[in-house]
Amino acid sequence: MHLIAVSINHRTADVALREKVAFKDDAIRSANVGLYETKSILENVILSTCNRTEVYAVTDQIHTGRYYIQRFLARSFGFDVEEIKEMTEVKVGDDAVKHLLQVTSGLDSVVLGETQILGQIRNAFFIAQEEDTTGTIFNHLFKQAITFAKKAHNETDIADNAVSVSYAAVELSKKVFGKINNKQALIIGAGDMSELSLLNLIGSGVTDITIVNRTLSKAQNLAMKHNVKFEAMTSLPQLLANVDIVISSTSSDEYIVTNRMLQSCASERKNDSLVLIDIAVPRDIEPTIDAIEDVFNYDVDDLKGLVDANLRERQNAAEQIMQSIPNEIVAHNEWxxxxxxxxxxxxxxxxxxxxxxxxxxxxxxxxxxxxxxxxxxxxKHTKSIINQxxxxxxxxxxxxxxxxxxxxxxxxxxxxxxxxxxxxxxxxxxxxxxxxxxxxxxxx
Known part of the structure; x- marks a missing residue:
């Protein structure tokens, strides 16, 4: 009986490849069953997210188990086995247990310490259980890993500090206002960074959000996707008179928010403070705006400083968690x-x-x-003698x-x-x- 983890992740394959080897939600159940019926596989759990596709298996032999898992992945996605081998990491025994613990606690994620992976691991395990592809070993090990990750998140600051630019932008707003759930936000741009900023605002309880973009249809599509408002870029001066938070991320070569624009609407502003967060390169917001009273203007360098400091905090927490993993491996082996x-x-x-x-x-x-x-x-006494x-x-x-x-x-x-x-x-x-x-x- 051997434990094997076969992983395709952000270190082994770029995003274009990872997109081609991800199981869709409606296929993950049949994939578990299909792998379970494969030779040498005694138990299995399949994890498939936007950043990784992984197979955890209990096998009767290491080499045949590894081969049949890789062959299964190759057949599932239309690759040659050799191509799959090139994009996979294979962990065996204690290394496989260590890998599962690191993944579940967010230590192996693109964003160190992210907590979403814990829920994804839990769901993958529950699906495998429902399909009867787990047994004695995995029913114990995955519960141990999930419990370990929960404890790691509760006892360290691994997930408390922003380590992405879009998340840091929202966190900076909180530093100015405290709670931001009652604030009005404006997002300039409709690309990936703008959407991430939008999601982080929504996650922080902000409900009054407007999107503006040079191409109105893109602003409309993003707004409808997340049930927020949208306006044409020509409405920007009027919007600046009412909002509290502005996050800008466009590909413009010229300033989108200018000093003159803010000066002209200053008398119309109803709110005291305005937070401007520029995550574009080149910058969308004119730097001299800093001189206007009660306007807080942050650019990418400001955000990077916050992200770097927070990343150091997460790395310190990650080291604490890593020190606990050997004891978990020992506990698993003893069990x-x-x-x-x-x-x-x-x-x-x-x-x-x-x-x-x-x-x-x-x-x-x-x-x-x-x-x-x-x-x-x-x-009673004869049973007592036996027990003694x-x-x-x-x-x-x-x-x-x-x-x-x-x-x-x-x-x-x-x-x-x-x-x-x-x-x-x-x-x-x-x-x-x-x-x-x-x-x-x-x-x-």
């Missing part, structure tokens, strides 16, 4: 090793309890006059799980007690009762 012990302990307890039941049956035949109360007392006798052997069996020769020693343990344990790992479908396993390991 996996314990899987081999559970059936042995169960078999030992079942044999002991069968002996106790046979003894009670013999007592019933030889002492038919026992009252129900007397029988319960004898049964089993306590040390069970403790020794648990300690064998971490032994380098655990398999051989567990076989000897079974021979000594004349028991035969079932297979610890049941691939394909998990039928073992987790609660009873816990009870067995606690020998209570």
């Amino acid at each position: 996996v090793n314990m899987l081999g012990v559970v059936p042995v302990i169960r078999a030992l307890r079942e044999k002991a309890m069968n002996i106790q039941e046979d003894t009670m049956d013999s007592l019933d035949r030889k002492l038919p006059g026992l009252s129900e109360r007397e029988r319960k007392i004898i049964s 006798m089993l306590k040390d052997p069970i403790k020794q069996a648990k300690e064998l799980s971490s032994d380098k020769k655990s398999t051989e020693k567990l076989e000897l343990f079974q021979n000594i007690f004349d028991i035969e344990a079932e297979n610890a790992y049941e691939p394909k479908k998990e039928t073992t009762n987790k609660v009873s396993n816990s009870q067995i390991l606690s020998f209570e």
